[in-house]
Amino acid sequence: MDSLTQFVLGAAVSTVVLGKKLGPRKAALVGGVLGTLPDLDVFIPFDDPVDTFVFHRGWTHSLFVHALAAPLIGEGLVRLFKGLRDHRWLTWLAVFLCLSTHALLDAMTIYGTRLLWPVYPEPLGVGSIFIIDPLYTLPLLGIVLWALFKKDWSKGFSRGIAAAVVFSTAYLGFGVAVQSHMENRARDVFAEAGIEPDQMMALAAPFNSVLWKVIGIENGTYHNLYLSLLDDDAPAKIYSHPRRPDLTACLEDNEAFEKLVWFSRGYFKAEMVENQIVVSDLRMGMTPAYVFRFAVAEQAGDGAQAISPKREMSHRALSNGDGDWMVARLLGQQAVRAAEAVEGFDAGSTMTCAVEGPIQPAG
Incomplete structure (x- = not known):
């Protein structure tokens, strides 16, 4: 705290x-x-x-x-x-x-x-x-x-x-009680959408315990779901984004990456930013502006070369319209979060991974 x-x-x-x-x-x-x-x-x-x-x-x-x-x-x-x-x-x-x-x-x-x-x-x-x-x-x-x-x-x-x-x-x-309730609600929402997460957790949204973010991990995709205690019966919107396992396949034996996987408990994604592989902890922050984002490798011929890790701060803490969107969702009003409705925000340069073959830009 x-x-x-x-x-x-x-x-x-x-x-x-x-x-x-x-x-x-x-x-x-x-x-x-x-x-x-x-x-x-x-x-x-x-x-x-x-x-x-x-x-x-x-x-x-x-x-x-x-x-x-x-x-x-x-x-x-x-x-x-x-x-x-x-x-x-x-x-x-x-x-x-x-x-x-x-x-x-x-x-x-x-x-x-x-x-x-x-x-x-x-x-x-x-x-x-x-x-x-x-x-x-x-x-x-x-x-x-x-x-x-x-x-x-x-x-x-x-x-x-x-x-x-x-x-x-x-x-x-x-x-704690509301968190359990939100996770049960999220399982029902995901099931109705045909999604079976391998991992799932509900997290309190900033500054309150009324609005919650639920993260569901499913193979190479992560799903964000925002639920409020004041929601009506309208269907909740699920935002689905790539985790880029093609990129992380290039990070075998990368010590910094292994630490992030361990610490995040598997709630992470990778992306290409200016020829560097950036790994984000999905639990802290909101797509695409995660609080803890680290560049851990860079493109090197047919694979990825480890670099001295550094914080990646190119995204702002909040995206345009997030304030109004958060207030609306907190009050139980259905609203689309513009930052996650845009496709291709984590596209990266094409590179070749010696393990998994060609890596294509996301989106």
């Missing part, structure tokens, strides 16, 4: 646990700092942009690391604040909860979080909440702002922070 959300979540958790001992203001400030610590891994240098992408939210987000760190950080807090000197175990618990709730919230997004590293090093990501969701953040922000102006605990504040934490937690549960 975004840094503000992680700060206010940590602040709220710390205030619940330590607020009566330290006072709401100090507890909120301590928790806000603790709630941002796991994201300091952004300062760890990696070899290339692909490694930076796939290894973020690594060991600093592990619950095992948090359990080891809690006594160390907690002991520092006990020595720093007189009000905590008789509450060592409670302080350690507060530190662990501030760190672990950060990681658990991150795991509710689709990016992936290594919660169980090193026992289980695979990233876990649910995708039931977008990385920025005001409905989750604002109640926590409100109570934390209140805490920052309160020196002493009160019954009114106690009720307020309980309501904020219960609401935000319930909202996460709501997202």
Whole structure:
């Protein structure tokens, strides 16, 4: 999640646990700092942009690391604040909860979080909440702002922070339930269209849990389906696009490509951009402007030559008309997304792959 959300979540958790001992203001400030610590891994240098992408939210987000760190950080807090000197175990618990709730919230997004590293090093990501969701953040922000102006605990504040934490937690549960509902709806829509995806997942659309994007992977094609909780009975439009397996056949033994396949869990596509093969993670962003797009190889005679990976940023975050389209779909109105109704947007140069033969432009 975004840094503000992680700060206010940590602040709220710390205030619940330590607020009566330290006072709401100090507890909120301590928790806000603790709630941002796991994201300091952004300062760890990696070899290339692909490694930076796939290894973020690594060991600093592990619950095992948090359990080891809690006594160390907690002991520092006990020595720093007189009000905590008789509450060592409670302080350690507060530190662990501030760190672990950060990681658990991150795991509710689709990016992936290594919660169980090193026992289980695979990233876990649910995708039931977008990385920025005001409905989750604002109640926590409100109570934390209140805490920052309160020196002493009160019954009114106690009720307020309980309501904020219960609401935000319930909202996460709501997202998981809606995600399951949307995946069931999508299976019916795909079945009616004669599509049998090999893989499928529903992801919360930007800033809300009403509109959802469902991705279905079927052989060399990926299908995008946008569903709203407010939809009527009108048939939903399916947008189908090539994944270009002809291009990825040229990427055998390409280390950067293998990392992207692993991290994306198979939700990826390839395209030719100015004689370079660009691989996109289909889970983050919207066709054709995916957030994480990497050039990993370039045309070289009868095949593809690996290059030092680089981020490909030629597409804008949103296409023309996306704002109006998103509002319409969120409200349940049927609308065509112009950016995906255009054919041939990922066409590339013709090249020959030594494995699969000629590669023709898509579209």
